[in-house]
Amino acid sequence: MLVDIIAGARPNFMKIAPIIHAIQKAEDNGSKLKYRLVHTGQHYDKKMSGDFFEQLNIPHPDVNLESGSGTQAEQTAKIMVRYEALLLEKPCDLALVVGDVTSTMACSIAAKKLNIKVAHVEAGIRSFDLSMPEEINRMVTDSITDYFFTTSERANINLKKAGVQDERIFFVGNTMIDTLLKNRSRFMKPEVWDELKLNESGYIVMTLHRPANVDEEHKLKDLIQEIVDHSQGIPLVFPIHPRTAKVFENLGITHDNLHLIEPLPYLEFNFLVERASAVITDSGGITEETTVMGIPCMTLRDNTERPETCELGTNELLGTDPKAIGPAMAKLFSGQWKKGGIPQLWDGRTAERIIECLNKL
Ligand code: UD1
Numbered sequence: 001m002l003v004d005i006i007a008g009a010r011p012n013f014m015k016i017a018p019i020i021h022a023i024q025k026a027e028d029n030g031s032k033l034k035y036r037l038v039h040t041g042q043h044y045d046k047k048m049s050g051d052f053f054e055q056l057n058i059p060h061p062d063v064n065l066e067s068g069s070g071t072q073a074e075q076t077a078k079i080m081v082r083y084e085a086l087l088l089e090k091p092c093d094l095a096l097v098v099g100d101v102t103s104t105m106a107c108s109i110a111a112k113k114l115n116i117k118v119a120h121v122e123a124g125i126r127s128f129d130l131s132m133p134e135e136i137n138r139m140v141t142d143s144i145t146d147y148f149f150t151t152s153e154r155a156n157i158n159l160k161k162a163g164v165q166d167e168r169i170f171f172v173g174n175t176m177i178d179t180l181l182k183n184r185s186r187f188m189k190p191e192v193w194d195e196l197k198l199n200e201s202g203y204i205v206m207t208l209h210r211p212a213n214v215d216e217e218h219k220l221k222d223l224i225q226e227i228v229d230h231s232q233g234i235p236l237v238f239p240i241h242p243r244t245a246k247v248f249e250n251l252g253i254t255h256d257n258l259h260l261i262e263p264l265p266y267l268e269f270n271f272l273v274e275r276a277s278a279v280i281t282d283s284g285g286i287t288e289e290t291t292v293m294g295i296p297c298m299t300l301r302d303n304t305e306r307p308e309t310c311e312l313g314t315n316e317l318l319g320t321d322p323k324a325i326g327p328a329m330a331k332l333f334s335g336q337w338k339k340g341g342i343p344q345l346w347d348g349r350t351a352e353r354i355i356e357c358l359n360k361l
Pocket of ligand 1: 243
Protein backbone atom coordinates (compact mmCIF):
# COMPACT_ATOMS: atom_id res chain seq x y z
CA MET A 1 0.00 0.00 0.00
CA LEU A 2 1.43 3.38 -1.04
CA VAL A 3 0.74 6.11 1.53
CA ASP A 4 1.20 9.75 0.59
CA ILE A 5 2.42 11.67 3.62
CA ILE A 6 1.49 15.30 3.19
CA ALA A 7 3.33 18.18 4.84
CA GLY A 8 3.07 21.85 4.05
CA ALA A 9 3.69 24.22 6.92
CA ARG A 10 5.99 24.43 9.92
CA PRO A 11 3.73 22.72 12.48
CA ASN A 12 3.36 19.72 10.17
CA PHE A 13 7.00 18.77 10.10
CA MET A 14 7.31 17.59 13.72
CA LYS A 15 4.11 15.60 13.25
CA ILE A 16 5.24 13.69 10.15
CA ALA A 17 8.82 12.95 11.27
CA PRO A 18 7.98 10.06 13.64
CA ILE A 19 5.42 8.63 11.20
CA ILE A 20 8.04 8.47 8.45
CA HIS A 21 10.57 6.89 10.80
CA ALA A 22 8.01 4.30 11.91
CA ILE A 23 7.10 3.45 8.29
CA GLN A 24 10.78 3.11 7.40
CA LYS A 25 11.21 0.71 10.32
CA ALA A 26 8.11 -1.26 9.27
CA GLU A 27 9.43 -1.47 5.67
CA ASP A 28 12.71 -2.89 7.01
CA ASN A 29 10.69 -5.49 8.90
CA GLY A 30 8.89 -6.61 5.76
CA SER A 31 5.71 -4.51 5.96
CA LYS A 32 3.94 -3.82 2.65
CA LEU A 33 3.54 -0.14 3.55
CA LYS A 34 5.43 2.25 1.30
CA TYR A 35 5.37 6.01 1.50
CA ARG A 36 5.80 9.02 -0.75
CA LEU A 37 6.57 12.31 0.99
CA VAL A 38 4.73 15.25 -0.57
CA HIS A 39 5.71 18.79 0.49
CA THR A 40 3.11 21.27 -0.69
CA GLY A 41 5.54 24.19 -0.42
CA GLN A 42 3.12 26.26 1.72
CA HIS A 43 6.11 27.14 3.91
CA TYR A 44 9.27 27.43 1.85
CA ASP A 45 11.88 29.47 3.77
CA LYS A 46 14.86 27.60 5.18
CA LYS A 47 13.85 28.87 8.61
CA MET A 48 10.21 27.80 8.28
CA SER A 49 10.86 24.50 6.53
CA GLY A 50 14.37 23.32 5.53
CA ASP A 51 15.86 23.56 9.03
CA PHE A 52 13.12 21.27 10.37
CA PHE A 53 13.78 18.63 7.73
CA GLU A 54 17.47 18.64 8.56
CA GLN A 55 17.16 18.60 12.34
CA LEU A 56 14.37 16.03 12.50
CA ASN A 57 16.02 13.77 9.98
CA ILE A 58 13.11 13.92 7.55
CA PRO A 59 14.09 12.64 4.10
CA HIS A 60 14.06 15.00 1.15
CA PRO A 61 10.46 15.17 -0.16
CA ASP A 62 9.73 12.90 -3.11
CA VAL A 63 7.59 15.67 -4.55
CA ASN A 64 7.45 19.41 -3.88
CA LEU A 65 4.30 21.10 -5.14
CA GLU A 66 5.90 24.53 -4.64
CA SER A 67 2.59 26.22 -3.92
CA GLY A 68 4.13 29.15 -2.00
CA SER A 69 2.32 32.09 -0.43
CA GLY A 70 -1.07 33.54 -1.29
CA THR A 71 -4.50 34.23 0.10
CA GLN A 72 -6.33 31.33 1.71
CA ALA A 73 -8.19 30.57 -1.53
CA GLU A 74 -5.13 30.99 -3.74
CA GLN A 75 -3.08 28.64 -1.58
CA THR A 76 -5.89 26.09 -1.35
CA ALA A 77 -6.49 26.19 -5.10
CA LYS A 78 -2.84 25.91 -6.05
CA ILE A 79 -2.25 22.97 -3.71
CA MET A 80 -5.40 21.16 -4.89
CA VAL A 81 -4.61 21.57 -8.59
CA ARG A 82 -1.02 20.45 -8.19
CA TYR A 83 -1.77 17.53 -5.88
CA GLU A 84 -4.57 16.35 -8.15
CA ALA A 85 -2.19 16.39 -11.12
CA LEU A 86 0.28 14.27 -9.15
CA LEU A 87 -2.41 11.78 -8.15
CA LEU A 88 -3.67 11.50 -11.73
CA GLU A 89 -0.19 10.75 -12.96
CA LYS A 90 0.92 8.58 -10.06
CA PRO A 91 -1.91 7.61 -7.71
CA CYS A 92 -1.46 6.50 -4.11
CA ASP A 93 -3.68 4.21 -2.02
CA LEU A 94 -4.06 6.47 0.99
CA ALA A 95 -3.42 10.18 1.59
CA LEU A 96 -2.28 10.80 5.16
CA VAL A 97 -2.68 14.42 6.25
CA VAL A 98 -1.72 15.92 9.61
CA GLY A 99 -2.89 18.88 11.66
CA ASP A 100 -5.03 21.76 10.47
CA VAL A 101 -3.15 23.89 7.96
CA THR A 102 -4.33 24.82 4.48
CA SER A 103 -2.31 21.97 2.96
CA THR A 104 -4.14 19.46 5.18
CA MET A 105 -7.53 20.45 3.85
CA ALA A 106 -6.50 21.02 0.22
CA CYS A 107 -4.84 17.61 -0.17
CA SER A 108 -7.60 15.72 1.57
CA ILE A 109 -10.17 17.20 -0.82
CA ALA A 110 -8.05 16.48 -3.91
CA ALA A 111 -7.49 12.86 -2.82
CA LYS A 112 -11.04 12.14 -1.76
CA LYS A 113 -12.47 13.46 -5.04
CA LEU A 114 -10.34 10.86 -6.80
CA ASN A 115 -11.80 8.19 -4.47
CA ILE A 116 -8.53 7.81 -2.60
CA LYS A 117 -8.88 7.07 1.11
CA VAL A 118 -7.87 9.80 3.55
CA ALA A 119 -6.31 9.38 7.00
CA HIS A 120 -6.16 12.41 9.30
CA VAL A 121 -3.65 12.59 12.14
CA GLU A 122 -4.81 14.95 14.93
CA ALA A 123 -8.44 14.50 13.85
CA GLY A 124 -11.45 15.63 15.87
CA ILE A 125 -10.05 18.58 17.80
CA ARG A 126 -12.27 21.67 17.67
CA SER A 127 -12.08 25.28 18.81
CA PHE A 128 -15.66 25.90 17.57
CA ASP A 129 -14.35 29.25 16.35
CA LEU A 130 -15.06 29.56 12.65
CA SER A 131 -13.17 32.82 12.38
CA MET A 132 -9.95 30.76 12.43
CA PRO A 133 -8.91 29.27 9.08
CA GLU A 134 -7.57 26.25 10.99
CA GLU A 135 -11.03 25.39 12.36
CA ILE A 136 -12.47 25.38 8.86
CA ASN A 137 -9.58 23.21 7.71
CA ARG A 138 -10.25 20.74 10.55
CA MET A 139 -13.99 20.56 9.90
CA VAL A 140 -13.67 20.13 6.14
CA THR A 141 -10.89 17.54 6.47
CA ASP A 142 -12.77 15.51 9.07
CA SER A 143 -15.97 15.58 7.01
CA ILE A 144 -14.24 13.51 4.28
CA THR A 145 -11.71 11.52 6.33
CA ASP A 146 -11.87 7.71 6.36
CA TYR A 147 -9.48 6.96 9.24
CA PHE A 148 -9.28 9.32 12.22
CA PHE A 149 -6.15 9.26 14.39
CA THR A 150 -6.82 11.22 17.57
CA THR A 151 -4.84 12.84 20.37
CA SER A 152 -7.50 13.02 23.09
CA GLU A 153 -10.76 11.60 24.42
CA ARG A 154 -12.33 14.99 23.72
CA ALA A 155 -11.47 14.60 20.03
CA ASN A 156 -13.10 11.14 20.06
CA ILE A 157 -16.25 12.63 21.56
CA ASN A 158 -16.34 15.44 18.99
CA LEU A 159 -16.09 12.93 16.16
CA LYS A 160 -18.74 10.62 17.60
CA LYS A 161 -21.08 13.58 18.01
CA ALA A 162 -20.54 14.33 14.33
CA GLY A 163 -21.66 10.78 13.49
CA VAL A 164 -18.29 9.09 12.90
CA GLN A 165 -18.50 5.36 13.67
CA ASP A 166 -16.27 4.01 16.47
CA GLU A 167 -14.39 1.64 14.18
CA ARG A 168 -12.98 4.53 12.16
CA ILE A 169 -11.58 6.34 15.23
CA PHE A 170 -8.12 5.35 16.48
CA PHE A 171 -7.10 7.00 19.74
CA VAL A 172 -3.33 6.85 19.38
CA GLY A 173 -1.88 9.92 21.14
CA ASN A 174 0.19 12.79 19.85
CA THR A 175 2.93 12.50 17.21
CA MET A 176 4.20 16.01 18.03
CA ILE A 177 5.06 14.66 21.47
CA ASP A 178 6.83 11.65 19.92
CA THR A 179 9.15 14.16 18.29
CA LEU A 180 9.56 16.19 21.47
CA LEU A 181 10.47 13.19 23.63
CA LYS A 182 12.76 11.69 21.02
CA ASN A 183 14.72 14.92 20.57
CA ARG A 184 14.70 16.30 24.11
CA SER A 185 18.23 15.13 24.79
CA ARG A 186 19.40 16.79 21.54
CA PHE A 187 18.04 20.29 22.19
CA MET A 188 20.68 22.83 21.19
CA LYS A 189 21.64 26.09 22.80
CA PRO A 190 20.77 28.92 20.38
CA GLU A 191 23.19 31.81 19.89
CA VAL A 192 20.81 34.16 21.63
CA TRP A 193 21.42 32.30 24.93
CA ASP A 194 24.96 33.64 25.24
CA GLU A 195 24.30 36.90 23.42
CA LEU A 196 21.65 37.88 25.97
CA LYS A 197 23.32 36.03 28.87
CA LEU A 198 20.09 34.17 29.56
CA ASN A 199 19.64 32.16 32.76
CA GLU A 200 17.44 29.18 33.46
CA SER A 201 13.92 30.39 34.45
CA GLY A 202 15.09 33.95 33.88
CA TYR A 203 13.31 34.90 30.65
CA ILE A 204 10.05 34.52 28.75
CA VAL A 205 9.62 33.13 25.23
CA MET A 206 6.97 34.79 23.05
CA THR A 207 5.44 33.60 19.76
CA LEU A 208 2.56 35.35 18.00
CA HIS A 209 1.24 34.78 14.50
CA ARG A 210 -2.56 34.39 14.54
CA PRO A 211 -4.28 36.83 12.19
CA ALA A 212 -6.56 37.93 15.10
CA ASN A 213 -3.52 39.09 17.08
CA VAL A 214 -1.05 40.27 14.49
CA ASP A 215 -2.82 41.51 11.37
CA GLU A 216 -3.99 44.81 12.91
CA GLU A 217 -1.17 47.06 13.99
CA HIS A 218 -2.88 48.58 17.04
CA LYS A 219 -3.81 45.16 18.46
CA LEU A 220 -0.31 43.80 18.15
CA LYS A 221 1.11 46.99 19.60
CA ASP A 222 -1.23 46.91 22.64
CA LEU A 223 -0.47 43.25 23.34
CA ILE A 224 3.27 43.69 23.17
CA GLN A 225 3.24 46.90 25.20
CA GLU A 226 1.25 45.21 27.97
CA ILE A 227 3.61 42.23 28.03
CA VAL A 228 6.63 44.54 28.23
CA ASP A 229 5.02 46.63 30.99
CA HIS A 230 4.35 43.59 33.21
CA SER A 231 7.51 41.62 32.56
CA GLN A 232 9.44 43.08 35.52
CA GLY A 233 12.39 43.69 33.21
CA ILE A 234 13.22 40.05 32.48
CA PRO A 235 14.24 39.34 28.88
CA LEU A 236 11.40 38.64 26.45
CA VAL A 237 12.75 36.49 23.62
CA PHE A 238 10.52 36.76 20.57
CA PRO A 239 11.35 34.53 17.56
CA ILE A 240 9.19 36.33 15.07
CA HIS A 241 7.04 34.61 12.42
CA PRO A 242 7.29 36.19 8.92
CA ARG A 243 3.61 37.15 9.04
CA THR A 244 4.12 39.04 12.32
CA ALA A 245 7.42 40.55 11.21
CA LYS A 246 5.72 42.34 8.31
CA VAL A 247 3.31 44.12 10.70
CA PHE A 248 5.84 44.63 13.49
CA GLU A 249 8.14 46.67 11.26
CA ASN A 250 5.57 49.48 11.25
CA LEU A 251 4.90 49.57 15.00
CA GLY A 252 7.99 51.42 16.08
CA ILE A 253 8.18 49.48 19.38
CA THR A 254 11.59 49.09 20.92
CA HIS A 255 12.31 48.20 24.49
CA ASP A 256 15.43 47.18 26.37
CA ASN A 257 14.12 43.77 27.41
CA LEU A 258 12.24 42.92 24.17
CA HIS A 259 14.48 40.86 21.88
CA LEU A 260 13.25 40.04 18.41
CA ILE A 261 15.04 37.18 16.69
CA GLU A 262 14.50 35.18 13.50
CA PRO A 263 12.32 32.04 13.72
CA LEU A 264 14.41 29.34 15.43
CA PRO A 265 14.97 25.78 14.27
CA TYR A 266 13.23 23.06 16.31
CA LEU A 267 16.09 22.00 18.57
CA GLU A 268 17.05 25.57 19.47
CA PHE A 269 13.48 26.72 20.00
CA ASN A 270 12.69 23.92 22.41
CA PHE A 271 15.98 24.40 24.25
CA LEU A 272 14.73 27.90 25.05
CA VAL A 273 11.22 26.76 25.95
CA GLU A 274 12.42 24.00 28.27
CA ARG A 275 14.40 26.53 30.33
CA ALA A 276 12.00 29.49 30.19
CA SER A 277 10.06 30.82 33.16
CA ALA A 278 7.03 30.92 30.86
CA VAL A 279 5.85 31.04 27.27
CA ILE A 280 3.38 33.56 25.89
CA THR A 281 1.87 32.33 22.64
CA ASP A 282 -1.10 32.10 20.33
CA SER A 283 0.04 28.78 18.86
CA GLY A 284 -1.74 25.49 19.44
CA GLY A 285 1.15 23.05 19.22
CA ILE A 286 3.35 24.98 21.64
CA THR A 287 0.69 24.61 24.35
CA GLU A 288 1.11 20.84 24.01
CA GLU A 289 4.90 21.00 24.22
CA THR A 290 4.84 23.29 27.28
CA THR A 291 2.35 20.94 28.94
CA VAL A 292 4.68 18.00 28.47
CA MET A 293 7.74 19.99 29.62
CA GLY A 294 5.85 21.50 32.58
CA ILE A 295 6.49 25.10 31.52
CA PRO A 296 3.83 27.74 32.35
CA CYS A 297 2.04 28.81 29.19
CA MET A 298 -0.17 31.86 28.62
CA THR A 299 -2.27 31.63 25.49
CA LEU A 300 -3.49 34.85 23.90
CA ARG A 301 -6.63 33.36 22.39
CA ASP A 302 -10.29 33.20 23.43
CA ASN A 303 -10.57 29.48 22.83
CA THR A 304 -8.52 26.38 22.23
CA GLU A 305 -8.98 23.17 20.29
CA ARG A 306 -6.68 21.55 22.86
CA PRO A 307 -8.62 21.91 26.13
CA GLU A 308 -6.58 19.20 27.86
CA THR A 309 -3.59 21.58 27.90
CA CYS A 310 -5.66 23.87 30.17
CA GLU A 311 -7.61 21.28 32.18
CA LEU A 312 -4.64 19.01 32.83
CA GLY A 313 -1.57 20.85 31.57
CA THR A 314 0.20 24.13 32.29
CA ASN A 315 -1.72 26.24 29.79
CA GLU A 316 -4.11 29.07 30.62
CA LEU A 317 -6.26 30.93 28.09
CA LEU A 318 -5.94 34.66 28.67
CA GLY A 319 -8.08 35.80 25.73
CA THR A 320 -7.01 38.59 23.40
CA ASP A 321 -7.70 41.54 25.69
CA PRO A 322 -4.30 42.91 26.72
CA LYS A 323 -5.68 43.67 30.21
CA ALA A 324 -5.55 39.95 31.08
CA ILE A 325 -1.77 39.92 30.81
CA GLY A 326 -0.98 41.85 34.01
CA PRO A 327 -2.78 39.52 36.47
CA ALA A 328 -1.39 36.44 34.72
CA MET A 329 2.19 37.75 34.93
CA ALA A 330 1.66 38.60 38.60
CA LYS A 331 0.55 34.99 39.21
CA LEU A 332 3.61 33.69 37.40
CA PHE A 333 6.06 35.89 39.26
CA SER A 334 4.54 35.00 42.65
CA GLY A 335 5.14 31.30 41.90
CA GLN A 336 1.43 30.47 41.81
CA TRP A 337 1.29 28.88 38.35
CA LYS A 338 -0.17 25.36 38.23
CA LYS A 339 2.21 22.43 37.76
CA GLY A 340 0.07 20.34 35.41
CA GLY A 341 0.04 16.72 34.26
CA ILE A 342 0.50 14.89 30.97
CA PRO A 343 -2.45 13.73 28.84
CA GLN A 344 -3.11 10.05 28.18
CA LEU A 345 -1.00 8.39 25.45
CA TRP A 346 1.30 11.39 24.98
CA ASP A 347 4.09 8.94 25.59
CA GLY A 348 6.34 8.96 22.52
CA ARG A 349 4.84 5.85 20.88
CA THR A 350 2.02 7.34 18.83
CA ALA A 351 3.59 6.89 15.39
CA GLU A 352 4.16 3.19 16.11
CA ARG A 353 0.46 2.84 16.92
CA ILE A 354 -0.50 4.62 13.72
CA ILE A 355 1.65 2.28 11.63
CA GLU A 356 0.18 -0.75 13.43
CA CYS A 357 -3.28 0.46 12.41
CA LEU A 358 -2.23 1.19 8.82
CA ASN A 359 -0.67 -2.25 8.54
CA LYS A 360 -4.07 -3.78 9.31
CA LEU A 361 -6.03 -1.79 6.69
C1 UD1 B 1 0.28 28.71 8.93
C2 UD1 B 1 -0.91 27.87 9.39
C3 UD1 B 1 -1.03 27.92 10.91
C4 UD1 B 1 0.29 27.56 11.58
C5 UD1 B 1 1.38 28.47 11.04
C6 UD1 B 1 2.70 28.14 11.69
C7 UD1 B 1 -2.80 27.82 7.84
C8 UD1 B 1 -4.17 28.32 7.58
N1 UD1 B 1 -2.16 28.38 8.85
O1 UD1 B 1 -0.03 30.06 9.20
O2 UD1 B 1 -2.02 27.01 11.32
O3 UD1 B 1 0.16 27.70 12.97
O4 UD1 B 1 1.46 28.29 9.62
O5 UD1 B 1 3.79 28.70 11.09
O6 UD1 B 1 -2.33 26.94 7.13
N2 UD1 B 1 5.81 33.21 4.81
C9 UD1 B 1 7.16 33.41 4.60
N3 UD1 B 1 7.96 32.31 4.53
C10 UD1 B 1 7.47 31.05 4.66
C11 UD1 B 1 6.11 30.87 4.88
C12 UD1 B 1 5.29 31.96 4.96
O7 UD1 B 1 7.63 34.52 4.47
O8 UD1 B 1 8.24 30.09 4.57
C13 UD1 B 1 4.92 34.38 4.87
C14 UD1 B 1 3.86 34.30 3.78
O9 UD1 B 1 4.30 34.94 2.64
C15 UD1 B 1 2.68 35.00 4.42
C16 UD1 B 1 2.85 34.72 5.88
O10 UD1 B 1 4.20 34.32 6.09
O11 UD1 B 1 2.75 36.37 4.22
C17 UD1 B 1 1.88 33.71 6.36
O12 UD1 B 1 2.11 32.40 5.83
P1 UD1 B 1 0.90 31.36 5.62
O13 UD1 B 1 1.41 30.04 5.21
O14 UD1 B 1 -0.16 31.98 4.79
O15 UD1 B 1 0.21 31.19 7.02
P2 UD1 B 1 0.80 31.23 8.48
O16 UD1 B 1 0.36 32.50 9.10
O17 UD1 B 1 2.25 30.88 8.49
